[in-house]
Amino acid sequence: xxDRPGAEPAGRxxxxxxxxxxxxxxxxxxxxxxxxxxxxxxxxxLTNERFGWDVVGNYLFSAPILNGLRNTLVLTVLSMAIGxxxxxxxxxxxxxxxxVVSGAAATYIWLFRGTPLIAQLLxxxxxxxxxxxxxxxxxxxxxxxxxxxxxxxxxxxxCLLGLGLNEAAYMAEIVRGGMLSVDRGQAxxxxxxxxxxxxxxxxxxxxxxxxxxxxxxxxxxxxxxKTTSLVVVIGYFELLTSAxxxxxxxxxxxxxxxxxxxxYLVLTSLLTIGQGFVExxxxxxxxxxxxxxxxxxxxxxx
Amino acid sequence: MTPMVEATGIHKSFGRTEVLRGIDLVVEPGEVCCIIGxxxxxxxxxxxxxxxxxxxxxxxxxxxxxxxxxRESGGKLHELRESEVARQRRxxxxxxxxxxxxxxxxxxxxxxxxxxxxxxRSRSAARKEADALxxxxxxxxxxxxxxxxxxxGQQQRVAIARALAxxxxxxxxxxxxxxxxxxxxxxxxxxxxxxxxxxxxMLVVTHEMxxxxxxxxxxxxxxxxxxxxxxxxxxxxxAPRHERTRSFLSKxx
Ligand SMILES: Nc1ncnc2c1ncn2[C@@H]1O[C@H](COP(=O)(O)OP(=O)(O)OP(=O)(O)O)[C@@H](O)[C@H]1O
Ligand SMILES: [Mg+2]
Numbered sequence: 001x002x003d004r005p006g007a008e009p010a011g012r013x014x015x016x017x018x019x020x021x022x023x024x025x026x027x028x029x030x031x032x033x034x035x036x037x038x039x040x041x042x043x044x045x046l047t048n049e050r051f052g053w054d055v056v057g058n059y060l061f062s063a064p065i066l067n068g069l070r071n072t073l074v075l076t077v078l079s080m081a082i083g084x085x086x087x088x089x090x091x092x093x094x095x096x097x098x099x100v101v102s103g104a105a106a107t108y109i110w111l112f113r114g115t116p117l118i119a120q121l122l123x124x125x126x127x128x129x130x131x132x133x134x135x136x137x138x139x140x141x142x143x144x145x146x147x148x149x150x151x152x153x154x155x156x157x158x159c160l161l162g163l164g165l166n167e168a169a170y171m172a173e174i175v176r177g178g179m180l181s182v183d184r185g186q187a188x189x190x191x192x193x194x195x196x197x198x199x200x201x202x203x204x205x206x207x208x209x210x211x212x213x214x215x216x217x218x219x220x221x222x223x224x225x226k227t228t229s230l231v232v233v234i235g236y237f238e239l240l241t242s243a244x245x246x247x248x249x250x251x252x253x254x255x256x257x258x259x260x261x262x263x264y265l266v267l268t269s270l271l272t273i274g275q276g277f278v279e280x281x282x283x284x285x286x287x288x289x290x291x292x293x294x295x296x297x298x299x300x301x302x
Numbered sequence: 303m304t305p306m307v308e309a310t311g312i313h314k315s316f317g318r319t320e321v322l323r324g325i326d327l328v329v330e331p332g333e334v335c336c337i338i339g340x341x342x343x344x345x346x347x348x349x350x351x352x353x354x355x356x357x358x359x360x361x362x363x364x365x366x367x368x369x370x371x372x373r374e375s376g377g378k379l380h381e382l383r384e385s386e387v388a389r390q391r392r393x394x395x396x397x398x399x400x401x402x403x404x405x406x407x408x409x410x411x412x413x414x415x416x417x418x419x420x421x422x423r424s425r426s427a428a429r430k431e432a433d434a435l436x437x438x439x440x441x442x443x444x445x446x447x448x449x450x451x452x453x454x455g456q457q458q459r460v461a462i463a464r465a466l467a468x469x470x471x472x473x474x475x476x477x478x479x480x481x482x483x484x485x486x487x488x489x490x491x492x493x494x495x496x497x498x499x500x501x502x503x504m505l506v507v508t509h510e511m512x513x514x515x516x517x518x519x520x521x522x523x524x525x526x527x528x529x530x531x532x533x534x535x536x537x538x539x540x541a542p543r544h545e546r547t548r549s550f551l552s553k554x555x
Binding site: 183185186188189190191192193194195196197199203204207208282284285286 | 353355384385388389391392394395396398400402403404405406407408415416419420448449450461464465468
């Protein structure tokens with residue numbers, strides 16, 4: 001405003017605002033209380049020997065813990081990959097005008113969200129009890145390939161099937177919510193340009209839906225990090241199982257829980273940072289990269 | 303010469319309400335046909351039937367001689383597959399009241415999108431065409447702006463460029479200036495005037511009577527799903543023959 005010529009009527013002084021800012025005594029009280037509490041916490045954590053920081057240090061980078069960490073990572077990454085790919089597929093199926101296709105997707109989601117994950121893990125692990133051999137062929141006709149179920153569905157594969165297929169059901173609803181958040185006019189504009197439904201989905205609807213899909217997917221991933229510990233029910237192991245196996249032998253329960261918590265927090269922090277990058281990528285066109293354009297873009301995109 | 307648009311006996315209902323009740327309309331190549339009428343009279347619906355965004359219940363819709371959405375063979379109608387409908391729509395550009403630009407793409411990317419994905423144009427060729435089109439609508443300088451950073455008038459001009467990128471033979475405009483601040487209406491109408499001068503066939507739903515009078519070759523007044531009267535814009539606007547037209551015009555003029 002200051003450099004706009006003629007903004008100020010001639011002969012009148014600019015009246016600067018020099019006001020006394022509002023005081024916030026409550027904030028200072030809060031700071032004091034929190035500081036005291038924090039000091040108390042640090043003090044007890046450092047002085048209480050039963051935290052066993054030396055034990056924590058001994059095990060933090062030990063082989064069994066790092067093996068468990070690796071399994072946690074691998075299971076999380078692969079299960080989420082299955083979950084996301086499957087979820088997008090199911091969400092697209094649910095939007096299909098073909099009632100058989102959308103019904104199939106709805107049934108899948110109903111089944112996998114409606115039964116406990118532990119039960120699903122056990123089911124995949126004991127699939128061999130139901131079908132000792134898995135084969136590919138014509139129903140009631142010849143078989144082309146036939147394999148022993150126990151060879152095909154290893155413990156690891158059962159973990160992935162259980163975690164991934166269950167996650168797909170949840171991801172499907174997240175993706176569907178994202179797709180519903182995209183204005184119908186977008187698909188119409190794409191259709192009017194001669195784009196097919198699948199092109200519209202890939203190029204127009206999904207990229208915009210991502211803005212809505214990414215934050216809850218971050219949640220799901222962080223939750224999956226910890227959910228992987230359920231694989232213990234079928235005898236597999238990951239970070240928490242490894243920590244517990246050690247503490248079952250040396251009775252240092254708290255230090256080993258701290259070891260596990262430390263690594264979970266490291267992974268969660270990394271994921272949070274990664275999520276920020278992804279959100280920025282899909283926020284293009286929505287996030288103002290020019291000060292002052294925020295109001296405009298919000299007014300236009302609502 | 304085959305008409306660009308030939309609608310005969312078009313009927314369309316949403317549930318129980320019949321929105322179009324027997325529309326006959328012919329638009330010749332190069333003609334600018336403006337449609338006016340009160341809110342809810344079915345103008346948008348008629349426009350959306352032309353490119354099969356809405357499926358008609360009865361009648362025949364032909365664009366450039368071929369049926370829209372169907373194929374006639376052996377005296378029977380066959381529904382077209384989704385990809386065939388998409389192919390028909392390439393030749394029919396559409397501009398919406400609320401622009402419907404793709405917000406996650408820059409102005410240039412919006413214009414390049416359909417040539418790239420539908421026609422398989424190379425990136426550089428599409429880019430060159432997009433630059434030329436944005437230049438034509440006066441927005442060459444804003445090619446890298448996202449829709450959220452453009453004014454309404456600029457967005458609508460990008461939307462026109464986006465539709466033109468498919469080199470349509472027919473352009474449909476559904477109240478292209480109704481969502482704009484008054485001072486931005488002129489820049490969009492100017493672009494449309496230029497298009498008309500270049501010989502584009504245009505079907506324009508509008509409340510801009512000045513544009514209809516000046517640029518339109520014909521004017522259609524719709525009310526309650528029927529065409530009440532049509533003719534040369536000057537005649538219809540200055541000497542309407544029907545009472546309903548008269549009362550509508552007295553309200554908007
Ligand atoms: N998808 C739909 N489902 C149900 N009813 C609809 C649908 N689209 C339009 N209608 C109804 O059809 C009638 C005609 O709508 P249309 O949008 O064609 O009118 P219009 O002449 O374009 O009006 P306006 O000037 O307000 O845009 C309206 O009563 C509207 O409520
Ligand atoms: Mg309308």
